Amino acid sequence: MTTVLTPAAPAPPAAPGRARRIARRVASPWTYAALIAILAGSAFPVYWSFVVSSQTTEAVGKVPPVLVPGGHLFENIARVFDETDFALALGNSLIVAGTITVSVVLFSTLAGFAFAKMRFRGRTALLLLVVATQAIPTELGVVPLYMMMADFGWAGQLQAVIVPGLVTAFGVFFMRQYFERALPLELLEAGRMDGCGSLRLFWHVALPAARPAAAVLGLFTFMQAWNDFFWPLVVLVPENPTVQTALSTLASGYTTDYTLVLTAATIGTVPVLIVFLLFGRQIVGGIMQGALKG
Amino acid sequence: MALTFAERRQKWDVKLSPFGFISPYFLIFGVFGLFPLLYTAFVSLQKRNLIDAEGAQFIGFGNYEQLLFHDPYFWNAMGNTVSLWLLTTIPQILFALGIAHLLNRRLRGRMFFRMGMILPNITSVAAVTIIFAQLFGRDFGLVNWVLSWFGAGQVDWQAGTASSHTAIAAMVVWRWTGYHALIFLASMQAIPSSMYEAATLDGAKGWQQFWRITVPLLRPQIIFSTVIATTGNMRLLAEPLLFNPGTAAATGGSDRQFQTAALYLYEQGFTKYDFGYSSAIALVLAVATMLVAGLSYLVTRRIQTD
Numbered sequence: 001m002t003t004v005l006t007p008a009a010p011a012p013p014a015a016p017g018r019a020r021r022i023a024r025r026v027a028s029p030w031t032y033a034a035l036i037a038i039l040a041g042s043a044f045p046v047y048w049s050f051v052v053s054s055q056t057t058e059a060v061g062k063v064p065p066v067l068v069p070g071g072h073l074f075e076n077i078a079r080v081f082d083e084t085d086f087a088l089a090l091g092n093s094l095i096v097a098g099t100i101t102v103s104v105v106l107f108s109t110l111a112g113f114a115f116a117k118m119r120f121r122g123r124t125a126l127l128l129l130v131v132a133t134q135a136i137p138t139e140l141g142v143v144p145l146y147m148m149m150a151d152f153g154w155a156g157q158l159q160a161v162i163v164p165g166l167v168t169a170f171g172v173f174f175m176r177q178y179f180e181r182a183l184p185l186e187l188l189e190a191g192r193m194d195g196c197g198s199l200r201l202f203w204h205v206a207l208p209a210a211r212p213a214a215a216v217l218g219l220f221t222f223m224q225a226w227n228d229f230f231w232p233l234v235v236l237v238p239e240n241p242t243v244q245t246a247l248s249t250l251a252s253g254y255t256t257d258y259t260l261v262l263t264a265a266t267i268g269t270v271p272v273l274i275v276f277l278l279f280g281r282q283i284v285g286g287i288m289q290g291a292l293k294g
Numbered sequence: 295m296a297l298t299f300a301e302r303r304q305k306w307d308v309k310l311s312p313f314g315f316i317s318p319y320f321l322i323f324g325v326f327g328l329f330p331l332l333y334t335a336f337v338s339l340q341k342r343n344l345i346d347a348e349g350a351q352f353i354g355f356g357n358y359e360q361l362l363f364h365d366p367y368f369w370n371a372m373g374n375t376v377s378l379w380l381l382t383t384i385p386q387i388l389f390a391l392g393i394a395h396l397l398n399r400r401l402r403g404r405m406f407f408r409m410g411m412i413l414p415n416i417t418s419v420a421a422v423t424i425i426f427a428q429l430f431g432r433d434f435g436l437v438n439w440v441l442s443w444f445g446a447g448q449v450d451w452q453a454g455t456a457s458s459h460t461a462i463a464a465m466v467v468w469r470w471t472g473y474h475a476l477i478f479l480a481s482m483q484a485i486p487s488s489m490y491e492a493a494t495l496d497g498a499k500g501w502q503q504f505w506r507i508t509v510p511l512l513r514p515q516i517i518f519s520t521v522i523a524t525t526g527n528m529r530l531l532a533e534p535l536l537f538n539p540g541t542a543a544a545t546g547g548s549d550r551q552f553q554t555a556a557l558y559l560y561e562q563g564f565t566k567y568d569f570g571y572s573s574a575i576a577l578v579l580a581v582a583t584m585l586v587a588g589l590s591y592l593v594t595r596r597i598q599t600d
Contacts, residue, residue, distance in 0.1 A: 027396075031401070038393060038396075043413060045426065049425045052428070061433075110318065111318070119312070120313060139576060140331055140579075143337055144337055146563075146564075146569075164326035167322045197303075197311075245420075251424050252540055268420075283416070287412065288479065
């Protein structure tokens, strides 16, 4: 998955909050019924995957299908870890997504701060370059990137996934937008008067001020890195997988053991699900501001 | 007047620090982002195989000639790509508009519903495709079981062109509709209620108000969502690759019935190691995506605003 930038949407002027609230139509029972049906449709495949993971392999082949969880979840989880290298995949994904998240947040905050609050030659042109490059699909450069990784001797190794992910144009632009709004210049000037160098200014003034935005960026970066499929599939080998490439290997056996595969899929979804349950409000807010795309 | 050491240091600090701050980004992006993009064009003019790296030959536009004029598999893949683009993009936008419309009311548990809509979007494409492949299974799939209530026969979803495209489109639409719905909802909430009040006085009913007021006012978001969805849906790869996993996964079905252009790129580049040819496909696909995105921009721009 690539990150795409959404321009701040030019929304029509808002009416005063109170008037709007009174005028907005109250949801009818039909609205609730429709929304609950859609919600059920949204959640069903994830629920289904969980149902299969808690059943025996025989139960999955039944008609009519079993629709409620059974009691074999832990047994199946144990089987995933016994019969496959899924522990290695989980560890690898954690290393990859963790490193990428820390790095993207740090470098984006640094560059975003410079673009928003510092004056330097070529600033506008460089920022335009950052924005423009987001539109280009990563697939386009995948062959030369693979050739580079092979030359470096990194093919099949985690750094081949980590290093190209260490920065994102989206992150830079996102942090830049935040600093523009949230960090008053006076604060920085005061810091300068007190003799702060740029690095100290960044560390003691900008970084603490950036915390809310950095948290949202970190959240999204982690989910994206955890879910990334295409590039890891290309550059990694089945012996050293991430969760997503391990899933693809598992699913492509001659006879597919659906219980095993879907249990693994469920386990692989749990980390993002936890992040989602903890920070769903921020994620929804980010999307509704038109600022984020997973 | 000579500057003190501290003053001079501060001057250099102000001058050079910004470049220091942006350099990690530009260094990493330059090497691992921009360079490969540009180098693709060069590789696409070569006959180049991973196995025989020394034997790379410059062959000009040979790859393109082969691709565009002598390769039925490529045109098959392009046809599938366009078909899947239509089957995914249009329902995504229409469903998203409807869902946003439902969410744009005084609702109890607003956050709960919003989070529910976006749940599919946070799941990984690999997990989702594997789950859907199972749901769309021929013998024990849930979809066929439900269809059997209505007397429909057992559909072999992977076997046919139309059926496989439908199943793959279902995965994509499921995963992305909620995201677009939230984008639309944000703008709907900014539409002043006085516009609806005026319309009500003029006698416009709910449905008319939706098409005459809401949709036209959402034009910028609809354009944006359509273009974003187009660029994403023109390069579907994981879904067709994992829909029928197995030894021939990269061909997108036994008869290439759901092989997309991106999957063909993958097949040529990373199962046959024909890097020159694969790069040529990458560039042609990028150009085609820009054309289709431009087309969808022109179409959505025509939404009436009066």
